[in-house]
Amino acid sequence: MENNTIQDVVSELLTDSGDVDSQHAVIEQWEQDNSPVDIALLLESLPLTERLSTWEQLSDAMKVPVLVEMRTDASTSILNNQDEEKLLSLFTGINADTLLELQDSIPDHLLENVLGRMDEEQQNRYSAAQQFEDDEVGHWCDHQPLVVPAKTKIKVVMRLLRRHLPPHSHVIFLVDSRGNWDGTVRINRLFGADPTLRISEFSEDDFPSLNAKEDIYTAANKVAASGESSLPVITDSGLLIGRLDMGTAYELQGEKAESQLMAKAGLDEDEDLFASVRKSAQNRAIWLGINLMTAFLASWFIGLFEATLQQVVALAVLMPVVASMGGIAGSQTLTLIVRGLALGQISKANLKPLLTKEVKVGALNGVLWAIVIGLVAGYWFDSPMLGVVIGIAIVANIICAAISGIFIPVILDKFKIDPALSGSVILTTVTDIVGFVAFLGLGSVFLLG
Amino acid sequence: MENNTIQDVVSELLTDSGDVDSQHAVIEQWEQDNSPVDIALLLESLPLTERLSTWEQLSDAMKVPVLVEMRTDASTSILNNQDEEKLLSLFTGINADTLLELQDSIPDHLLENVLGRMDEEQQNRYSAAQQFEDDEVGHWCDHQPLVVPAKTKIKVVMRLLRRHLPPHSHVIFLVDSRGNWDGTVRINRLFGADPTLRISEFSEDDFPSLNAKEDIYTAANKVAASGESSLPVITDSGLLIGRLDMGTAYELQGEKAESQLMAKAGLDEDEDLFASVRKSAQNRAIWLGINLMTAFLASWFIGLFEATLQQVVALAVLMPVVASMGGIAGSQTLTLIVRGLALGQISKANLKPLLTKEVKVGALNGVLWAIVIGLVAGYWFDSPMLGVVIGIAIVANIICAAISGIFIPVILDKFKIDPALSGSVILTTVTDIVGFVAFLGLGSVFLLG
Incomplete structure (x- = not known):
């Protein structure tokens, strides 16, 4: 068993x-x-x-x-x-x-x-x-770290350490009489040390620390980047209120990754596998509602071409192809930019070369797939002109998708809205509308009568 | 500066x-x-x-x-x-x-x-x-861990530790003369120890370890779950070949999360912000191609209803609404199940209650939004029957989305295909087709002539 x-x-x-x-x-x-x-x-x-x-x-x-x-x-x-x-x-x-x-x-x-x-x-x-x-590290850190007064004798500390070493405690934090952070000692430095000395003799003063008001996920990254197993958490006035260790940092990173994946589908990160039907339905209804509005918006644009659709029904049959190719291409650019934004790599200065590159990538793939789609569509409906129309619409939509894939997350980020969450809804709304309008518009001009 | x-x-x-x-x-x-x-x-x-x-x-x-x-x-x-x-x-x-x-x-x-x-x-x-x-931990672990022969005197170890303690090394791994793992010593146990004793006196025999052939991400989770800062990596024959520490575990978890987000958009996790245009276009073309095939498949189903579309052009205008609501609802169920699968929580035994719950959630949200959409559509095109038709199609598609959202990832997982990657493409293909067929099929029956 x-x-x-x-x-x-x-x-x-x-x-x-x-x-x-x-x-x-x-x-x-x-x-x-x-x-x-x-x-x-x-x-x-x-x-x-x-x-x-x-x-x-x-x-x-x-x-x-x-x-x-x-x-x-x-x-x-x-x-x-x-x-x-x-x-x-x-x-x-x-x-x-x-x-x-x-x-x-x-x-x-x-x-x-x-x-x-x-x-x-x-x-x-x-x-x-x-x-x-x-969302601040002062709330979530371990509030009972291994702390000793700076004046403590080394032999006392050794006795303490020998009995019990909490996880990820390769250092001890020293405090003064008011509880303010007063140095850090790596425990290995104590081997062979004179036990009658004060622990502060071995204190390291430039040990990194976290501000208690820091964002928890940033703090977790800082602990990992420091190479230390744990960092002290300090208030603005210097008070040592806790520590954040690698165990907690790992958990936080995992939770963040999970909540990003959940949020992308409009789910609450805490959503329980067996939540009550009412609660689940409620949780998810909002996202469905937001998407419905964008879908109706796209429909309204299609509605502008009712007369054309009636005469060239092939346009109705093929229109999801144009929209979806734009959506996919745009998501690729968007994902790359969202990653870059999260890492602080995107700025006004490199936006232009990025845009140039993405538009070129879009143009290349756009033309490639436009030819494929144009041939299939032209053959399917026995209309070379339809093939040309859909090909042009595809190229236009994929290039527009590349531009949107850059600017939508950058603008959302400027307004402090998480582009990982709302970026793709806005993007696909844009690519849907541009795709429909380009395809049906070109169809109206070249295929009618 | x-x-x-x-x-x-x-x-x-x-x-x-x-x-x-x-x-x-x-x-x-x-x-x-x-x-x-x-x-x-x-x-x-x-x-x-x-x-x-x-x-x-x-x-x-x-x-x-x-x-x-x-x-x-x-x-x-x-x-x-x-x-x-x-x-x-x-x-x-x-x-x-x-x-x-x-x-x-x-x-x-x-x-x-x-x-x-x-x-x-x-x-x-x-x-x-x-x-x-x-993808095995034996490849990526730190191959130069802190190791000493089990016979070493404690004073030698103390001298070694005092000079330098590598990151996340709260334990020392002991080896026998053949290099096989022979116990683990927590360094804090050495405080106050008799320096002439052998280090093996303080060895802990039930310290957890990793098998060198273990998957790296599983191994990272095991390190974190152990509460230790690092675990030894051991071959089947008992040889100690390295260690995996919390620093590396944190990096691995971050890379995995990033690669999942990238893969969902059909991007390579290594894709460089300023990769060459040719390389980027190549990287992304495959995903566009796969999606094109699914889009054409959906178009083919729409094509079956050409005659109907010609007569009731409102169907063409509204058809993206039906498809997209199904896609969103299905993604929500899919995401929940993918998370459950990743955590080992989904089994044959709880599939039935899960299905029951998700279908109920789908039915509830389906009916709610069907009413909204039905009213809007009926009013927009001045046709109550159109409202009824789209309402029924929405309910059918959302319930079908819930069922697909459960079975698609479970089946993919059975075939050892990562459902996080391919699940949503298959799902939206299903919801697109079901949505189009339900809506246009019902339209053919109730709205023609």
């Missing part, structure tokens, strides 16, 4: 034939063999009823760590279905960082209660973190 | 007014203030001519580290334009890991030459790495 996958366990739990005892054994084994991350993935793979019954069978010690690893929508689905008293006892002794992770999933009236029961030190940490926006 | 961004420097270098001396000063300053990553980003932001002249002005010590950080297409563009003798001297003393990173950018005849000049130890490392496929 050891190398069970999530799929195996889900199948065991969802099969009617499995009796309760054997299901219990399966869950117990899974909990024993796996980390909270894997248990969270398992719970998310189950419809609500089975999710709740599986949850009930987890050991109490595992429940909070598993909740932390779940998507907000999924952990909310569990917490909303629990007895209040049970939850309060579950959250007894919770620390500030864990509560910060779970605060969006815990029902509001309960949150107050949980907070009230925390010890004072953790309450203070919690409220300190709350002073930062939830 | 200290807080220059890439944009500032690019603008300085691309402006005609800037004289050579001031440009030289700008590059010098940038090199001084920034890491190889940032210098690589700067070079990639420049058209070829300026890229080459900026490259010339970098100090020799910086050139190889910068090349390593560049995308393959961009570093190739530089290496292809260099004098052979100069390059050979640049690569003098290169180590195996660096050469592995650069081997795809170095012209073949030169690679032989560079290899021949490496010292024997590095040559052996290089050929050992070559025994693994380039």
Whole structure:
């Protein structure tokens, strides 16, 4: 049973034939063999009823760590279905960082209660973190880093380190009496050091740090770029409030990548596999609505050529080809530019050479595919002129797509709108309209009568 | 000048007014203030001519580290334009890991030459790495980890550690006389230890490890999940050949996310911002060709209804609306399922409840938007029956999109085809065709004559 996958366990739990005892054994084994991350993935793979019954069978010690690893929508689905008293006892002794992770999933009236029961030190940490926006590193960093007063004797630090080294702690942060950051010591420097010296003797003063108000994703990149396993998080006044380590940086990067892929489809990054039908439908309706408006806009432009369409029905048959080729070509340029913008590589200065290059690429591919499409269309409808018309429309639309693929993301970025999200909707609206108008317009001129 | 961004420097270098001396000063300053990553980003932001002249002005010590950080297409563009003798001297003393990173950018005849000049130890490392496929961790791991023989005295290790601790090395890997992995020691355990003891006294035997044949991205996730800063990489026979650390894991995750976004647009992940027009056009032509075939397929289905379109031209005007709503709804389901597949959450057992949920979500949103679209269309063309026809087509297409959004990625995954890449092309082909056929077919029945 050891190398069970999530799929195996889900199948065991969802099969009617499995009796309760054997299901219990399966869950117990899974909990024993796996980390909270894997248990969270398992719970998310189950419809609500089975999710709740599986949850009930987890050991109490595992429940909070598993909740932390779940998507907000999924952990909310569990917490909303629990007895209040049970939850309060579950959250007894919770620390500030864990509560910060779970605060969006815990029902509001309960949150107050949980907070009230925390010890004072953790309450203070919690409220300190709350002073930062939830896209700032001061909110999400580890608020209990390995910190010692700068005056501490090396032998004391060694005793401390020997007992326990938290993950990614190759350095110790020093603080002065007011809790301000006062240097950093690499622990390897302490080997062979005189144990009666003060730790500050080995302090490195130019160690990099993060500002608490920094964007979390930028901060994660900075940790990775520093080559260090963790960086201290400092307020404007110099207070050391926590650290961001490579483990968290990795998680943040993964979440960001996932949320970009989800956002491109108009989904919430937290959307649960088994969210309620109502909630899912609601989440997705807005994106459908926005796209509907752009589709109607394109239709309105087609409508301008009703008379032409009636006479040359081949235009109606072929018009999706013109629009879609433009959309694809434009998305390619757009994706390249969005990447460049994210990396800070696009500026006014290199926009012109970029534009030149993309237009040339567009012209080359445009002409190539225009010939192919023109030949097919001309042959299909037995009309060489139709082939010429669609060929010209294709070239025009692909070149226009290249230009739009550059300017749409650049302009959105200027207005601080994420081009990765809305760029492609606007782009395909443009390429649809240009494609339809060019094709039907040219058709009206050259194919009528 | 200290807080220059890439944009500032690019603008300085691309402006005609800037004289050579001031440009030289700008590059010098940038090199001084920034890491190889940032210098690589700067070079990639420049058209070829300026890229080459900026490259010339970098100090020799910086050139190889910068090349390593560049995308393959961009570093190739530089290496292809260099004098052979100069390059050979640049690569003098290169180590195996660096050469592995650069081997795809170095012209073949030169690679032989560079290899021949490496010292024997590095040559052996290089050929050992070559025994693994380039998606295996044995190829890409750090081949010079911190390793000591298990018999080493602690005082020797302490001396070694004190001098230098490589990044993310909170543990030391022990090897036996044949180079096989023989335990792992957390460096903090050594504080206060008797220096005359052997290091193996502190060895931990159940430390996690990676198999050298493991997929690199899976391996990166395993490092992150382990909570350790680095894991040893072991062959089937037990040989320790390297390690994978959190720094590399972070890079790999970032590259994977980027390549997914690029692949979705049919771009090569290495595509250079200023690739040559010919190369870019070539790269992108295939994707345009594939999409053209699907577009023609959809057109062929529209062509079946030529007679109907001729009589009811409103159908031609509205047909993109039906297709695009299906495409959007389907992409939402598809994206959710692709994420679930990537996390191992989708199985035969939960496919049915998932399908039920998604069809219900589709039905709900389908009916909602069908009413809106039906009213608009009916009013626009003054034909209530047209409103009914488009409404029914929308509901049918959105429900069909939900079903396709589940089965297309699941089936692709069964055949080991990445659903993140090809899923959406197939899906929109299906929703286009179903949308056109449903709408035009219903139109033929209810709106003709």
